[in-house]
Amino acid sequence: MAKKMFVDLERCIGCWTCAMSCKMDHDLADDEYRVTVRTNGSGAGIDRPQGVYPNLRMSWQPIYQKSCTWCAERLAQGLPTMCEYACPTEALAFGDDADPESPYSQALARCVGRHYHVFELPAYENSRDGVVYATRA
Numbered sequence: 001m002a003k004k005m006f007v008d009l010e011r012c013i014g015c016w017t018c019a020m021s022c023k024m025d026h027d028l029a030d031d032e033y034r035v036t037v038r039t040n041g042s043g044a045g046i047d048r049p050q051g052v053y054p055n056l057r058m059s060w061q062p063i064y065q066k067s068c069t070w071c072a073e074r075l076a077q078g079l080p081t082m083c084e085y086a087c088p089t090e091a092l093a094f095g096d097d098a099d100p101e102s103p104y105s106q107a108l109a110r111c112v113g114r115h116y117h118v119f120e121l122p123a124y125e126n127s128r129d130g131v132v133y134a135t136r137a
């Protein structure tokens with residue numbers, strides 16, 4: 001049994017609201033982040049997709065840092081994690097991986113049912129443990 005964050009990458013629009021809401025809620029310094037958002041598949045320039053039309057590709061991926069606390073103080077008050085709460089597309093779902101009714105388990109089951117590719121980041125990324133991603137296979 002462990003608390004985990006599920007990230008549906010098909011829902012992530014790269015808005016950075018998770019990162020900024022975390023900074024606001026935890027009063028972090030300007031250069032301090034507990035989650036950042038990586039752009040995958042970006043071509044030359046800012047936010048230009050890779051490839052040639054109509055075969056263009058760009059996607060985003062929240063990367064949780066080891067400094068992330070899973071919002072321990074919010075959970076103690078019965079509140080959701082701030083990044084999950086603030087995400088406008090419901091790309092994030094946090095909860096107990098042993099509880100089939102938790103938001104984490106429900107979101108995972110939804111994506112597995114759609115035959116998404118489910119994965120975690122490799123150790124060399126040095127990111128927080130307990131983050132599970134899914135994307136269209």
Ligand code: SF4
Binds near residue numbers: 019060089090092
């Ligand atoms: S996880 Fe949600 S809040 Fe974060 S960048 Fe993606 S869509 Fe925005």
Ligand code: SF4
Binds near residue numbers: 022034070
């Ligand atoms: S779970 Fe809480 S501490 Fe961790 S990145 Fe999200 S808002 Fe920040």
